[in-house]
Amino acid sequence: MGKKKKEEKKEKARKKEHAAIGxxxxxxxxxQAARSIRTVLSRNLLSSGLYAGQDGVMLALAEGGGMTAGALAARLGVKAPTMTRTIGRLEAQGFVERRPDTTDGRLTVVDLTRAGSDSLEKIAQACDLSERQALEGLSEKEVRTLLKLLRTVDGNLRGVVVQDGDKAVAEEF
Known part of the structure; x- marks a missing residue:
């Protein structure tokens, strides 16, 4: 096969490959990947008594200390009524408690209980297991590339320009 034929064949294959992506x-x-990892994480969290979404609240409280429901909702990107329901469930399970804010009595702060703090290790293990399952077969370099690509996609969708891990805010949604 001549050089020109090979080039034409390569070009056809390249066009076909790009055309195949709808x-x-x-x-x-x-x-689908987000749903799948969330399903696996939910399954892995069952032993801790937590459900999907509750782990994020628990981890945010562990990292940031006591927070209002509004601050938690903003941090996790959910609506306030959703956060209020989640806090109510976590409180009923004994993982969090609500108390008046020490500086502004009009505010209620949510904080981890002893049981909530004790469950953080199980949450970390469930997250680690889920991530290992999701990334099975990928090299460290591929994982770094995946993270970079996903951060870029997320930044594009948020109106943020992302370059080599540095973020320049253009417009948040």
Whole structure:
């Protein structure tokens, strides 16, 4: 086969490869991967008595200390009514408690209870197991590349320019 024929064949293969990616393929794959890891994480959290979404609240409280429901909602990117329901469930399970803010009595602060603090190690183990399952078969370099690509996609969607890990805020949604 001549050089020109090989080049034409390569070009056809390249066009076919790009044409095979439809407009919803990337977003569909990202959404499906997110759902799958969330399902696996939910399954891995069962032994700690937590449900999907509750782990994020617990980890945010562990990292940031006592927070208002509004601050938690903003930090986790959920609506206030959703956060209020989640806090109510966590409180009923004995993982968190609500108390008046020490500086502003009009505010209520949510904080981890002893049982909540004790469950943090189980949450970390469930997250670690889920991540290991999700990344099985990928090299460290591939994982770094995946993280970079996902951060770029997220930044694009948030209106943030991301370059080599540095973020320049353009417009937040």
């Amino acid at each position: 407009p919803a393929d990337v977003s569909g794959a990202i959404v």
